[in-house]
Amino acid sequence: MRFSHLGVVAAVLAATASLAAAAVLAPRSVAPANVAPESVATLQPGRFSYQPAGDFESAGQTIDAPARATQLDAPLDVMVEPVSQAEYARCVAAAACPKLKGVDPAAANLPVVGVSWLEATAYAEWYAAATGEDWRLPTDEEWAYAAAERFHGEPPIASGDDFARRWLAKFDADAATARQSKAPKPFGHFGLNALGVADLSGNVWEWTNSCYERRAVDANGDARLLTRNCRVRALEGEHRMFMSDFIRDGVTGGCSAGLPPTNLGFRLVRAHASAVARMLSGVGALLAAL
Amino acid sequence: MINRRDLFLAAGAAAGAATVLTALPAMAEEAADLPRREVELVAPPFVHPHEQATRRGAEVVAFTMTIIEKEQVIDDDGTKIHVFTYNGSIPGPLMVVHEGDYLELTLVNPPTNAFDHNIDFHASTGALGGGALTHINPGEEVTLRFKATRAGVFIYHCAPEGPMIPWHVALGMNGAVLVLPRDGLTDGSGKPLRYDRVYYVGEQDFYVPRDADGAYKTYASAADSFVDMTALMRGLIPTHVVFNGAVGALTEKNALPAKVGETVLIIHSSAMRDTRPHLIGGHGDYVWLMGKFANPPMRDLETWIVPGGSAVAALYTFRQPGVYAYLNHNLIEAVFLGATAHFRVEGKWNDDLMTQVRRPGPIG
Numbered sequence: 001m002r003f004s005h006l007g008v009v010a011a012v013l014a015a016t017a018s019l020a021a022a023a024v025l026a027p028r029s030v031a032p033a034n035v036a037p038e039s040v041a042t043l044q045p046g047r048f049s050y051q052p053a054g055d056f057e058s059a060g061q062t063i064d065a066p067a068r069a070t071q072l073d074a075p076l077d078v079m080v081e082p083v084s085q086a087e088y089a090r091c092v093a094a095a096a097c098p099k100l101k102g103v104d105p106a107a108a109n110l111p112v113v114g115v116s117w118l119e120a121t122a123y124a125e126w127y128a129a130a131t132g133e134d135w136r137l138p139t140d141e142e143w144a145y146a147a148a149e150r151f152h153g154e155p156p157i158a159s160g161d162d163f164a165r166r167w168l169a170k171f172d173a174d175a176a177t178a179r180q181s182k183a184p185k186p187f188g189h190f191g192l193n194a195l196g197v198a199d200l201s202g203n204v205w206e207w208t209n210s211c212y213e214r215r216a217v218d219a220n221g222d223a224r225l226l227t228r229n230c231r232v233r234a235l236e237g238e239h240r241m242f243m244s245d246f247i248r249d250g251v252t253g254g255c256s257a258g259l260p261p262t263n264l265g266f267r268l269v270r271a272h273a274s275a276v277a278r279m280l281s282g283v284g285a286l287l288a289a290l
Numbered sequence: 291m292i293n294r295r296d297l298f299l300a301a302g303a304a305a306g307a308a309t310v311l312t313a314l315p316a317m318a319e320e321a322a323d324l325p326r327r328e329v330e331l332v333a334p335p336f337v338h339p340h341e342q343a344t345r346r347g348a349e350v351v352a353f354t355m356t357i358i359e360k361e362q363v364i365d366d367d368g369t370k371i372h373v374f375t376y377n378g379s380i381p382g383p384l385m386v387v388h389e390g391d392y393l394e395l396t397l398v399n400p401p402t403n404a405f406d407h408n409i410d411f412h413a414s415t416g417a418l419g420g421g422a423l424t425h426i427n428p429g430e431e432v433t434l435r436f437k438a439t440r441a442g443v444f445i446y447h448c449a450p451e452g453p454m455i456p457w458h459v460a461l462g463m464n465g466a467v468l469v470l471p472r473d474g475l476t477d478g479s480g481k482p483l484r485y486d487r488v489y490y491v492g493e494q495d496f497y498v499p500r501d502a503d504g505a506y507k508t509y510a511s512a513a514d515s516f517v518d519m520t521a522l523m524r525g526l527i528p529t530h531v532v533f534n535g536a537v538g539a540l541t542e543k544n545a546l547p548a549k550v551g552e553t554v555l556i557i558h559s560s561a562m563r564d565t566r567p568h569l570i571g572g573h574g575d576y577v578w579l580m581g582k583f584a585n586p587p588m589r590d591l592e593t594w595i596v597p598g599g600s601a602v603a604a605l606y607t608f609r610q611p612g613v614y615a616y617l618n619h620n621l622i623e624a625v626f627l628g629a630t631a632h633f634r635v636e637g638k639w640n641d642d643l644m645t646q647v648r649r650p651g652p653i654g
């Protein structure tokens with residue numbers, strides 16, 4: 001567990017307030033010659049207010065996920081940029097990731113898009129093995145913490161018991177969100193957030209490791225798990241949504257209401273270790289490779 | 291071997307032939323003595339104000355449409371094609387008259403356009419639906435008047451000559467006319483049927499050629515797209531099937547508003563391909579299946595058919611609030627190709643009609 005929950009809070013804390021100067025841009029990690037080194041931003045431990053992903057109910061009514069004060073317990077490294085097309089292509093070349101349409105092995109400055117959670121996970125496993133470091137997809141709360149002031153989450157649900165009113169409120173919120181163009185933008189196009197993480201909530205929605213959950217909140221504010229579906233994972237970006245793990249393109253072209261993600265991509269995180277420990281781990285990976 | 295220029299010259303020759311037809315001897319017409327009313331057209335999905343039933347005698351209802359050739363974005367990816375439009379919209383505006391009225395159209399082809407065009411009204415009688423009398427080159431205009439002798443919804447479309455016909459229609463040159471019975475719509479046994487709102491949905495198939503990488507091609511002009519596009523059209527599989535000219539033209543922020551208790555008349559036209567509208571969560575209370583009001587409407591339909599080359603009218607009273615998808619129930623065309631609209635319906639939820647007895651949760 002990298003986060004500890006400090007219980008439900010009534011007031012929503014501004015996510016960035018407690019995070020000022022929390023990030024330190026780390027030197028590039030040591031990596032084997034066939035793997036590009038990563039620019040990482042190190043997230044320092046801190047508290048923030050977080051509304052968990054999933055559907056929540058209370059007394060038989062759909063409710064907003066209760067905001068809870070959440071603590072990042074240990075420093076976390078997050079890739080400054082999403083995984084690039086060139087990086088993904090190296091995983092394909094190593095026969096560890098499926099070949100995807102539209103991935104340009106020369107595009108080191110463009111995010112890989114059109115990737116499913118399955119491919120993002122395959123990449124993470126390959127990259128972790130290649131570097132000897134514990135790279136993985138972030139959880140939804142880690143992503144939210146890293147996104148800081150760029151985090152959108154979900155629009156509030158209209159209060160009241162009328163199902164259709166909540167539905168229309170969600171429909172209106174989606175309709176008010178402008179569609180973005182699909183062409184992947186060069187790294188940096190959407191700028192850095194306060195923690196030095198680039199291109200959050202741009203035209204790429206990012207896979208997280210968090211499964212879909214349905215929870216019931218009791219009178220004490222405890223959110224009891226009812227069901228969990230790990231074939232569906234949380235996506236974060238301009239808004240949060242859930243997507244089946246094998247989907248590469250969430251844009252449908254119409255039909256049922258709901259704003260689709262423009263592109264699907266991802267970035268990875270790892271536990272932060274000291275530079276020396278990182279060097280040793282890198283050497284270890286090299287030795288293991290020999 | 292006919293090249294592209296020859297085809298265009300052939301179309302021009304046809305325009306010349308049409309000019310000869312204007313010398314046809316005319317039967318005596320009553321229209322000259324009738325009152326004349328000019329009506330401003332409104333872009334779909336909306337419809338110009340009109341009486342549903344009328345006590346007025348027959349009159350001449352005069353409309354003007356300008357043909358606009360332009361570029362239009364047709365999907366969320368920004369795919370842009372050169373389109374041909376009646377009055378700037380796909381479909382062209384809905385023109386409403388009553389049975390026995392004379393519909394008079396002045397069609398303008400501005401000098402800025404590159405192509406000759408005309409109009410074939412399925413509601414009219416003779417001269418290829420008026421197509422033979424309305425062929426105009428850029429810089430010309432023409433006025434046609436026809437008697438609306440049959441009540442119903444009817445399409446109109448451009449029909450210049452040969453391969454220009456399907457091409458112009460596939461580029462957007464089609465619309466519809468609503469000829470109402472003078473006493474308004476009925477259920478077929480005398481009960482009047484009235485609507486609070488009317489929406490006009492025009493289903494359009496587009497055929498956008500792709501390059502070697504599979505990306506949609508763009509062209510400097512409509513003429514430049516002709517050879518590739520008509521080659522693709524021969525395969526009969528559209529790249530886009532959309533409502534009102536573009537993916538998303540009637541969804542989300544463009545959703546069609548309505549309220550619980552309101553009755554909505556939905557006019558659905560399709561100039562070339564058969565289609566099958568369906569209102570998810572609702573029905574067709576009364577559907578004039580082939581779109582002609584001398585026939586009684588069918589009741590309580592789940593899905594109805596619109597044969598290519600026609601328009602159909604469906605009447606529905608909303609009973610439940612929420613979002614309704616109105617789509618072509620070939621769901622492949624609806625979801626992947628774009629043939630979807632949304633109704634956004636306000637009102638109070640009716641638990642008697644539907645209720646969630648138990649929320650989703652663990653089994654047992």
Ligand SMILES: [Cu+2]
Pocket residue numbers: 374406407408448449450458463
């Ligand atoms: Cu035309």
